[in-house]
Amino acid sequence: MKKLMCFLAFFLPGVALAAGGSVHLDKAPIDLTDKASLQRGAQLFMNYCLGCHSMKYQRYQRTFADLGIPDELGTENLQFTGEKVADYITRAMPEDAAAGWFGAAPPDLTLVARVRGEDWIYTYLRSFYVDESRPFGVNNKVFPEVGMPHVLQPLQGTPTEMHEEVMVDGEMVEQYVGIKSDGTGSMSPDEYDQAVADIVNFLEYTGEPAKLESHRIGKWVLIFIAVLFVFVYLLKKEYWREVH
8 A cells, every 4th residue: 555655646746747737748759769869768777767766677688689789788888786687677776765765765667658658757857946945955847846856967967947027917927938057067958858868768668668569560460451351341242242
């Protein structure tokens, strides 16, 4: 029951916002055929996300094979928890300790793109901003009161909310217009957006690793069904010829 409550507490607010909230979700530039993007996304995930979040339904070996990464290279550069190449991708952080530090253990992210949607994740990772009232000093426009630190801040820099004064019903009010980095990160704004896109691309892949293959086979299945329908229709006409 406790795990169920933690799951609901983490996922339902984001689903509600994605479905009918006031936050505009940016379109994620997903391309599962871009192996370079998937490789970069895997590298970023392993370096910045795997410390807290696991992918316990995805194996390293399957990931390396699908992304065109030799096992030796992947083991050397993308495995940091002492696991074997055939093992599932799990975090090093103990679950009990994580629950104590964050209030609830960070969720597994294998299927997060299917639960949240790639647009939600893409916008979420680009919507952190400084909020000293929060435990980790940041908040998020897509997921208010989020309990997660901004782990990509070294890449983006310190992000702050931007507002401008606009006239509404004859009064000047401040309106939120976006988030801007202070430029202290190791990436430019465009580079950071691309890095986030790579992570989301990787998460979209792990949500359904066989998606491209399924779509390829699916086209042939539809063609087969269409051809079969013609023969079935002609056979039906032959059987019922005397009746009609």
